[in-house]
Amino acid sequence: MLEEIRIGVYVCHCGSNIADKVDCPAVAAYASQLPHVVVARDYQYMCSDPGQELIRQDIKELKLNRVVVASCSPRMHEPTFRKVCESAGLNGYLYEMANIREHCSWVTEDPQQATEKAKALVRAAVARVVHHEPLFERWAPVNPNILVVGGGIAGIEAALKVAAAGNKVWLVEKSPSIGGNMARLDKTFPTLDCSACILTPKMVSVAQDENITLLTYAEVEQVEGYVGNFRVTIRKKARSVDLNKCTGCGRCQEKCPVEVPSEFEAGLAMRKAIYTPFPQAVPNKPAIDREHCRHFTRTKGKCRVCFNVCQVGAIDYDQEDELVTYECGAIIVATGYGLFDPSVGPQWGYGRYDDVITAIQFERLVNASGPTKGKVVCKDGRVPERIAILHCIGSRDENYHPYCSRICCMASLKLAHLAREKTGAEVYNFYIDLRAFGKGYEEFYNRILEEGVNFIRGKGAEVTQKDGRLVVRGEDTLLGRYREVPVDLVILNTALEPQPDATKVAQIFGIQRSADGFFLESHPKLEPLKTATDGVFIAGCCQGPKDIPDSVAQGAGAAAEALSLATAGKVKISPVVASIDPDLCSGCRMCLPLCPYGAISFNEEKKVAEVNETLCKGCGTCAASCGSGALNVRHFTRNQILTQIEEVLAV
Amino acid sequence: MRYAYFPGCSNHASSKDYEQSTQAVARVLGVELAELPDWNCCGTTGVTSVSPLLSAVLSARNLAIAEAQGWEEVVVTCNSCFGMLRRAGDYHRQDPAMREKIDAALAGVGKKWQGQTRVRHLLDILVNDVGLETIAGKVKRPLRLKIAPYYGCLLGRPRNEFEDSEYPESMDQLLSAVGAEVVPYDHKAKCCGGALMTTKEEVALRLCYEIIGEAQDRGAQVIAVTCPMCQLNLDGYQNKINARFGTNFKMPVLYFTQLVGLALGLRERQLAIGKGFVPVKQVINF
Numbered sequence: 001m002l003e004e005i006r007i008g009v010y011v012c013h014c015g016s017n018i019a020d021k022v023d024c025p026a027v028a029a030y031a032s033q034l035p036h037v038v039v040a041r042d043y044q045y046m047c048s049d050p051g052q053e054l055i056r057q058d059i060k061e062l063k064l065n066r067v068v069v070a071s072c073s074p075r076m077h078e079p080t081f082r083k084v085c086e087s088a089g090l091n092g093y094l095y096e097m098a099n100i101r102e103h104c105s106w107v108t109e110d111p112q113q114a115t116e117k118a119k120a121l122v123r124a125a126v127a128r129v130v131h132h133e134p135l136f137e138r139w140a141p142v143n144p145n146i147l148v149v150g151g152g153i154a155g156i157e158a159a160l161k162v163a164a165a166g167n168k169v170w171l172v173e174k175s176p177s178i179g180g181n182m183a184r185l186d187k188t189f190p191t192l193d194c195s196a197c198i199l200t201p202k203m204v205s206v207a208q209d210e211n212i213t214l215l216t217y218a219e220v221e222q223v224e225g226y227v228g229n230f231r232v233t234i235r236k237k238a239r240s241v242d243l244n245k246c247t248g249c250g251r252c253q254e255k256c257p258v259e260v261p262s263e264f265e266a267g268l269a270m271r272k273a274i275y276t277p278f279p280q281a282v283p284n285k286p287a288i289d290r291e292h293c294r295h296f297t298r299t300k301g302k303c304r305v306c307f308n309v310c311q312v313g314a315i316d317y318d319q320e321d322e323l324v325t326y327e328c329g330a331i332i333v334a335t336g337y338g339l340f341d342p343s344v345g346p347q348w349g350y351g352r353y354d355d356v357i358t359a360i361q362f363e364r365l366v367n368a369s370g371p372t373k374g375k376v377v378c379k380d381g382r383v384p385e386r387i388a389i390l391h392c393i394g395s396r397d398e399n400y401h402p403y404c405s406r407i408c409c410m411a412s413l414k415l416a417h418l419a420r421e422k423t424g425a426e427v428y429n430f431y432i433d434l435r436a437f438g439k440g441y442e443e444f445y446n447r448i449l450e451e452g453v454n455f456i457r458g459k460g461a462e463v464t465q466k467d468g469r470l471v472v473r474g475e476d477t478l479l480g481r482y483r484e485v486p487v488d489l490v491i492l493n494t495a496l497e498p499q500p501d502a503t504k505v506a507q508i509f510g511i512q513r514s515a516d517g518f519f520l521e522s523h524p525k526l527e528p529l530k531t532a533t534d535g536v537f538i539a540g541c542c543q544g545p546k547d548i549p550d551s552v553a554q555g556a557g558a559a560a561e562a563l564s565l566a567t568a569g570k571v572k573i574s575p576v577v578a579s580i581d582p583d584l585c586s587g588c589r590m591c592l593p594l595c596p597y598g599a600i601s602f603n604e605e606k607k608v609a610e611v612n613e614t615l616c617k618g619c620g621t622c623a624a625s626c627g628s629g630a631l632n633v634r635h636f637t638r639n640q641i642l643t644q645i646e647e648v649l650a651v
Numbered sequence: 652m653r654y655a656y657f658p659g660c661s662n663h664a665s666s667k668d669y670e671q672s673t674q675a676v677a678r679v680l681g682v683e684l685a686e687l688p689d690w691n692c693c694g695t696t697g698v699t700s701v702s703p704l705l706s707a708v709l710s711a712r713n714l715a716i717a718e719a720q721g722w723e724e725v726v727v728t729c730n731s732c733f734g735m736l737r738r739a740g741d742y743h744r745q746d747p748a749m750r751e752k753i754d755a756a757l758a759g760v761g762k763k764w765q766g767q768t769r770v771r772h773l774l775d776i777l778v779n780d781v782g783l784e785t786i787a788g789k790v791k792r793p794l795r796l797k798i799a800p801y802y803g804c805l806l807g808r809p810r811n812e813f814e815d816s817e818y819p820e821s822m823d824q825l826l827s828a829v830g831a832e833v834v835p836y837d838h839k840a841k842c843c844g845g846a847l848m849t850t851k852e853e854v855a856l857r858l859c860y861e862i863i864g865e866a867q868d869r870g871a872q873v874i875a876v877t878c879p880m881c882q883l884n885l886d887g888y889q890n891k892i893n894a895r896f897g898t899n900f901k902m903p904v905l906y907f908t909q910l911v912g913l914a915l916g917l918r919e920r921q922l923a924i925g926k927g928f929v930p931v932k933q934v935i936n937f
Contacts, residue, residue, distance in 0.1 A: 345817060346817055347817035347818055399816075462817070462837065464837035465835070465837070467868075
């Protein structure tokens with residue numbers, strides 16, 4: 001026996017967000033005349049408590065069995081109203097949302113047109129909801145293990161927090177040591193703490209924590225499964241050094257005959273082909289860089305210097321990449337940032353003039369364990385008397401990156417302080433705007449001003465040479481004058497940009513990216529650590545430029561997100577998955593290779609395709625391809641969608 | 652190598668020396684430049700500021716003529732023509748509203764343009780099509796001059812696939828290939844003031860003063876240019892600049908075609924050298 005369809009329609013004003021453009025009472029009045037509609041109301045804020053109560057009461061008193069709310073995007077409040085229905089005893093999937101805010105009032109100028117569009121959207125939702133069927137969510141267990149990808153400060157913090165809660169965590173880092181960019185910095189703003197001094201204890205804790213398995217020189221290759229039940233394949237790159245045998249004595253590095261520019265020292269010093277990136281590395285054991293090692297390249301096996309000097313026999317030239325798998329319930333991606341290459345803009349002279357360097361190079365120059373043991377000198381050994389620091393190199397620039405890299409203003413202030421402290425030089429900051437946004441930052445700016453650092457409001461447009469001396473040209477926008485400042489050393493504070501391999505990493509973990517290339521969070525304000533893939537969280541600069549305190553906070557926050565999944569022990573799985581009508585399936589197997597998740601298999605006995613609902617993510621690719629109409633995605637059936645389209649287009 | 656050739660108004664008037672040296676050098680290098688029939692002004696300066704549409708239509712008409720004749724590429728010698736003709740293509744591809752208006756205007760004079768014509772600067776042709784090696788192989792008299800290569804502001808702007816907007820280098824390579832010593836020159840892509848010389852002379856004089864001044868500081872004997880407007884400003888106003896800034900510049904300003912032509916063994920007369928205001932005898936004495 002078919003039940004009588006009884007629909008309630010609720011039109012939300014969203015304060016003035018919708019009501020400014022859409023005549024909400026008119027839309028409600030219109031809706032009340034649509035087929036099956038028993039009641040239609042408009043209200044200030046449907047998502048508020050009284051708004052929700054309104055729906056609840058109507059469901060009970062008017063025996064509604066379908067609900068339509070015309071308000072914002074389903075990404076915003078679909079879960080809210082689904083819960084309202086459920087609390088009144090109605091299955092949450094007998095509900096439909098018409099988006100008359102993002103899709104209508106916010107993007108339509110003319111109120112009359114906006115109202116007409118809202119009516120069409122409501123009409124379509126009402127027609128669609130008639131075809132809805134009750135669906136039931138399932139629960140899946142959550143594996144309590146957690147994976148952290150990236151061993152910079154954000155990843156380190158996340159791993160430590162997870163481990164402290166007692167959960168097992170694997171920390172995967174692609175380079176031979178953890179520490180990331182923070183390990184390369186000299187001091188940190190605004191406290192002028194020694195960066196290494198506050199970072200290395202955390203790095204050591206990671207190595208010592210028995211809940212943490214540290215995989216350096218390793219990269220994630222594949223992620224299978226779904227929230228709560230991921231299966232991750234990790235490639236442990238051949239290190240050519242047996243970590244169990246190696247004592248980290250360093251003799252191999254002393255004797256290795258091959259020199260390569262050091263990544264850690266930003267090219268200012270050389271490292272060997274067998275190397276630990278820096279003295280406080282964790283693990284403090286080397287790796288052989290096979291791209292440059294003579295054994296693997298020129299001499300084709302003849303050079304065995306490191307093998308010969310190693311007293312414990314830790315060198316293993318035959319080591320091969322190893323694939324390991326790890327099962328975990330949640331993943332935290334903290335893969336950090338890359339730095340803009342200023343030689344892309346020849347106007348700044350980087351690569352043309354020796355004494356034009358980047359901020360990270362200056363960090364190494366000024367660092368006591370850096371290539372000059374902390375002496376700030378020009379290429380020819382002179383101590384610079386005048387130094388220019390150029391802000392926004394590659395940032396806030398239509399030609400390169402339109403966004404603000406956020407940390408460079410403060411980093412420039414810090415570098416100005418260090419430069420003056422070490423050399424007594426006159427320091428000139430060329431800035432567009434000074435953004436001292438954090439706690440204690442404005443105070444730090446004032447301190448630097450008092451120290452006598454010069455500030456020129458105008459971007460350093462170009463660096464040239466006159467009479468053998470570097471000259472920075474720019475417009476001083478406060479004076480309204482064009483200025484040329486002769487200096488000995490130019491520091492380019494370059495933009496933070498997405499890692500060069502961000503595209504690949506995003507694909508592996510199913511993370512979306514924003515227009516600037518950084519990883520995209522679920523919601524810019526309220527879900528900054530979640531991603532479009534349930535169970536995959538992001539932290540630190542892979543999401544966008546941020547300073548150390550923010551990266552640490554996000555690392556800890558992502559750990560909390562992952563732990564709340566793990567602690568709950570079970571996770572709701574959406575019932576919106578594909579289903580196959582075996583009576584209609586012709587057994588053509590078209591859908592099998594199309595499924596990106598391997599969720600469809602073929603039943604040889606019955607000669608029909610079958611869906612594994614645990615693996616299916618409801619993307620709909622199979623349904624679109626099915627020639628016999630046997631495949632449907634629940635809640636997005638042909639009938640539901642075609643009806644909706646028909647009604648939107650009906651006049 | 653055959654190309655459609657758009658000389659632009661200047662090459663038929665104030666920069667006949669550019670035209671003559673272009674033709675002479677092209678002949679030696681086997682580059683055939685077929686002048687477009689019935690071409691018109693590219694619509695620069697005065698027109699753009701009064702009516703961007705008219706200016707775009709003027710450019711598009713030239714390209715429509717080239718297209719009707721089956722040309723895929725049009726060569727220009729003037730930086731401003733280079734920018735204006737390219738802009739017509741940008742409108743065509745990126746601005747449907749503007750494109751519609753341009754198409755309608757062209758239809759009014761019985762023309763139609765599909766927007767496929769590529770616009771290229773002669774410098775691009777020499778460096779990338781003829782090739783530096785070929786040119787170096789034809790050098791009869793290596794230049795042995797210190798030259799400041801001045802590209803002007805429009806060769807790389809708006810951004811294009813040919814030259815860098817901030818630090819172009821193709822002419823550096825070309826002049827080096829014919830034996831010149833190219834001085835490091837930071838003002839190479841700065842603005843000369845262009846048509847401001849007629850409306851805000853103070854501004855343009857100052858810009859030219861800096862361009863010539865730096866060339867002199869760097870020890871250049873000649874400034875090489877790629878644009879008739881730059882040539883006129885830097886050469887024709889040197890007396891005024893000297894009077895205004897108390898300098899004593901006597902810096903010859905020659906087209907890159909004239910300099911390359913000298914290296915290829917052409918005579919001064921064939922290259923129309925000596926038509927400028929600043930005497931060249933002091934440096935060019937073949």
